Amino acid sequence: MRPDEARSAILGGTAPDDLLVDGNLSFAPYGRGKSVPPLTHLPNNLHVRELQLDSCGDLRALPRGLVCERLHIAHSALTWLPSDLQASYMLSLHDCYYLRALPHRLKTRRLTLHRCQRITRLPPAMQVTNSLCVTQCESLEYLPSQLKLQILDISGSTKIIALPSDLEVSRRISARGCTRLELVPPLSTDELDLQGCIFLLELPDGLQVCNLNVAGCTSLERWPSTGFPKLRRLNMQGCTRLRGLPPGLRRIDELDLRGCDGLQDMPERLRVTGYLDIGGLNWSGLPLSSSGFRLRWNGVPISGRVLFHPESITVEDILTEENVEVRRMMLERMGYQRFFQSANAQPRHQDTDPGGVRQLLVVPIPGDEQLVCLSVQDPSTGRRYLIRVPPWMRDCREAAAWIAGFDSSDDYHPVVET
């Protein structure tokens, strides 16, 4: 049966059992005409290529004998799934708050559970062969053993304490924000993301990764004695307890050391080929052997002169820099006070906005029109920006409205600013 015919028959309650649909079926409340009834049941032994059930709150159970390649269920009131369910390519469950368990013998290529808050464990006998994503499932405590996958994502599943000792994941593991994770086995994978795993004290000897993200792992105290021979990218932003880089590290593409206060300097023999970010570090320089990479300060490209010799930054350097992020960072390095003093800036007006105090500053430039800038603090990041406005701006409100594209401050009233 054609999908549109099948859909009408199912919603009308006239669909027979053993229905074969030649295509995909989708049921969702939005976009449905008022005269169309809600989905309350599906026929037994329904065969369909892809089935989407989004916000079908009146559907209390899936039928027996459901066979599909892809099954997506979101915002559902289902409490269980039938044991004979077949979703050979993908089973995706989003915000299925009442679902307590999955079928014992579930077999699929890709399994996704997102915010399924009552799932405490996955079936030991299930077979997922490609990717397993169990994100923000805050009751999930354990992963089954004998998992062999390409991708594993357990980000935000905050009750998981350990990854299984026999876990095999070839491409990528993300455990971002797994705040109770303490144990990672000595596995081998291309990419390992452990950002925000604040209980993690150490990583095991024998762990092999190409890309490693341990940003925000504030308890991490030591590296494996074996180091990471294949490491190409390392993000250890905010790992304040680490006193050095992984042992044996000689060459790396990208290295993010933002806020690693325990690091005193760069090893003499380390070669970085891509970028090095040393935002927030109070280093006076880099080894003479360091060259050929892009230097960053908190994600913003920066020159060695600006970074290590801020006293050499001039007002002209800042005023001629076109990129607002680079200019902001140059201002930070130079210091606002010195900039405005050096530039002989005068405040024309001052008030407050959601970011805090803002000022309309005027810098007289001999032989040219006045430089007028609005100095504002970003309400989300707390960073201070300096944005140039036309010299005829009279106050901060008028300048902020102009920056937003309005010629009159009466027209500019944002309801939310982040």
Add this chain to the structure above:
Amino acid sequence: MLWRQGDVLIESIEAIPPEAELREGSPILAYGEATGHSHRVEAPEKAQVWVLYGQLYLKLLETATVVHDEHGPITLPAGAYRVWQQREYTPQDVHAIRD
């Protein structure tokens, strides 16, 4: 109604102009060339981005959230929106802020 997320402004409008063209790809509203951060709709399936003479329009098929790595999220109801970036003055021209 008007919202601001960093240097991106979003204003609700009645409808997207009929002459606008649908932009293929993910619903990224603006991209920071220095930081690599983007303003984007968290659930791509809920959003369409339309363009007319360089002006960006956003169509949300249902309630969705505009996210950014550094700025707070903004949740918007289904509807049509005009999206643009803050501007900056130079004596030579007025241009969108580059970040």
